[in-house]
Amino acid sequence: MNPSSLTIHEAAQALREKKISSLELTKDCLARIKKLEPKLNAYITVAEELALKQAKEADAVIAKGVPKSPLFGIPAALKDVFCTNGVRTTASSGVLKEFVPPYDATTVKKLKKAGMVLLGKTNTDEFTCGASTETSFFGTARNPWNTECTPGGSSGGSAAAVAADECIYALGTDTGGSIRQPAAYCGITGLKVTYGRVSRFGVISMASSLDTIGPIAKDCEDAALIMNEIAGRDANDSTTPDVPVPDYTATLGAKDLKGLKVGLPKEYFIKGMDSEVEASVRAAVSQLKKLGAAVKEISLPHSKYGLAVYYVLCPSEVSANMARYDGIRYGSKPAKEAKDLYEYYLNARGEGFGDEMKRRIMIGTYALSAGYYDAYYLKAQKVRTLVKGDFENAFKEVDVIVTPTTPDTAFKIGANSADPIKMYLEDIFTVSVNITGVPALALPCGISGKNMPIGMQVIGPQFAEPLLLKVGAVYQRATDWHKKKPKI
Amino acid sequence: MPLASGYMLSRYFYLCSSNAKLSHVKLTKEQVQHVAKLARLGLSEAEIAKFQTQLSGILDYVEQLNEVNTDNVAPTAQVTGLTNVMREDKVLHSDKQGSLADPAALVACSPLPIEKNQIKVKNVF
Structure with missing residues (x-):
């Protein structure tokens, strides 16, 4: 078995028992990157020199004794929206193509303290706006299960890198499904955390009332180990509540799911969804039943409005966040010469932003402009209350809600790019979770006839990550979908 | 460009099915130019024409929110429940x-x- 195919917990044990060094592990990941990147384009920047240096330093520490964190000396990848001191951070945008941040995001600081070896920065849709990585300034990433297909997005590079063993684990961001949809398409485990559970400081913002940061990993145990390092309040992010951080591995040892009440929302098993996806998710639900869970049908009546709420709130908040890219404080100087400041803004933004960003900035600016605010943004915020209320009511009856993560398996690159609304439909099963602010775990639960991964989503109430990881871990001990690897 | 799959279309219709009374928002070229000016976004003529159609399509799509009765519903701006998070103003x-x-x-x-x-x-x- 190649070292790069290990999970965090397997690699940590091998490091502890001195069966492998961090340098060997890192070199194996780098070799894998060299071999596969021409096909996958999962990375925007590979920090080879830095990774080798960090691995050697980690080995020196390990030689002196056992480090505290199981993440110590383990090579990881970060979506290219996490600011990394001295390592280029582009957000896959022409606007930031040469940006080298002078500081680390809080999550990066925490992972460095835990002993992360940083392999590089992974591909994403521009400023995380997309469901396929096709809007990346650096070209699309590809799915390791079938390189004609998208790995999903926006955290598609992180998901492809984890699935193809180009790293041991990765971090991604999820604003409307950007961790879960790629996790489903690449056959791996991804956790969208409760809004505010993980600090967003130093992570390039997309839609500030929806953005979350979370692990993209090979199984639930790994996701829990990552959560143990990154969760918690941060003085630099005022949206992180002071809720105690549990040991996320504490619940994983459960033998079964006796007493667990699972809800299946009828609005998520829709006509027209892929029959293999439906069959796989229903089989997974049967498995949960076998493990002791009680299952009942529930209703989330405002589900069908989730996407429309999202596509008002998201572009509005995107347009506000993108205002800072004025070509003055960071980014590249526009090629066209300007006669005054106004023209300089037009040039910097017109040249720098890609098509989808321009579209969202335009929609958001329109929706927030005088005379339209009440009709769009305020209306969407009110419907948001109703969507959120659906989940609050459901969690009075059930402990977790299970749905498919996506209505189909990964689509072919190019299939959705002509029509923005078709691409937006990719988020149909994931956005309501962001609107509500609750956590959701995406995990593999099948393989299609065309050999593409299928995923299910387990949604819980605010701060119920330990419960979600328990359900996931018990399910993963009973099944082996998470162990399937693409042949690449 | 591959055509939309049947499944994609059915999903589209699923989403729009309840949306019988679309008002068909149609943005004028001047409106698009005005929004671009507000956003300080330099757009080409071709982009203005394209966005006129695409933005109208997206606005049409989100019109379905008007079907929902939101009388006496408070807006949700954030979900943490936190208010007035203070820190010392220190350099x-x-x-x-x-x-x-x-x-x-x-x-x-x-x-x-x-x-x-x-x-x-x-x-x-």
Whole structure:
């Protein structure tokens, strides 16, 4: 078995028992990157020199004794929206193509303290706006299960890198499904955390009332180990509540799911969804039943409005966040010469932003402009209350809600790019979770006839990550979908 | 470009099915130009024409929110329940004090000329 195919917990044990060094592990990941990147384009920047240096330093520490964190000396990848001191951070945008941040995001600081070896920065849709990585300034990433297909997005590079063993684990961001949809398409485990559970400081913002940061990993145990390092309040992010951080591995040892009440929302098993996806998710639900869970049908009546709420709130908040890219404080100087400041803004933004960003900035600016605010943004915020209320009511009856993560398996690159609304439909099963602010775990639960991964989503109430990881871990001990690897 | 799969279309119709009374928002070229000006976004003629159609399509799609009765429903702006998060207004100078970065390093991120730790921009008028 190649070292790069290990999970965090397997690699940590091998490091502890001195069966492998961090340098060997890192070199194996780098070799894998060299071999596969021409096909996958999962990375925007590979920090080879830095990774080798960090691995050697980690080995020196390990030689002196056992480090505290199981993440110590383990090579990881970060979506290219996490600011990394001295390592280029582009957000896959022409606007930031040469940006080298002078500081680390809080999550990066925490992972460095835990002993992360940083392999590089992974591909994403521009400023995380997309469901396929096709809007990346650096070209699309590809799915390791079938390189004609998208790995999903926006955290598609992180998901492809984890699935193809180009790293041991990765971090991604999820604003409307950007961790879960790629996790489903690449056959791996991804956790969208409760809004505010993980600090967003130093992570390039997309839609500030929806953005979350979370692990993209090979199984639930790994996701829990990552959560143990990154969760918690941060003085630099005022949206992180002071809720105690549990040991996320504490619940994983459960033998079964006796007493667990699972809800299946009828609005998520829709006509027209892929029959293999439906069959796989229903089989997974049967498995949960076998493990002791009680299952009942529930209703989330405002589900069908989730996407429309999202596509008002998201572009509005995107347009506000993108205002800072004025070509003055960071980014590249526009090629066209300007006669005054106004023209300089037009040039910097017109040249720098890609098509989808321009579209969202335009929609958001329109929706927030005088005379339209009440009709769009305020209306969407009110419907948001109703969507959120659906989940609050459901969690009075059930402990977790299970749905498919996506209505189909990964689509072919190019299939959705002509029509923005078709691409937006990719988020149909994931956005309501962001609107509500609750956590959701995406995990593999099948393989299609065309050999593409299928995923299910387990949604819980605010701060119920330990419960979600328990359900996931018990399910993963009973099944082996998470162990399937693409042949690449 | 591959055509939309049957499944995609059925999903589309699922989403729009309840939306019988679409008002068909149609943005004029002048409206698109005005929004682009507000957003300080330089657009080509081709982009203006394209966005006129695409933005109208997206606005049409979100019109379905008008079907929902939101009388007496309070808006949700955020989901943490936190209010007035305060901290001391103190300047931090070194990493040990918890400063984010060296001010000179932050200013150096600019693509424009730097004078006395300030960024020199184009004239406003």
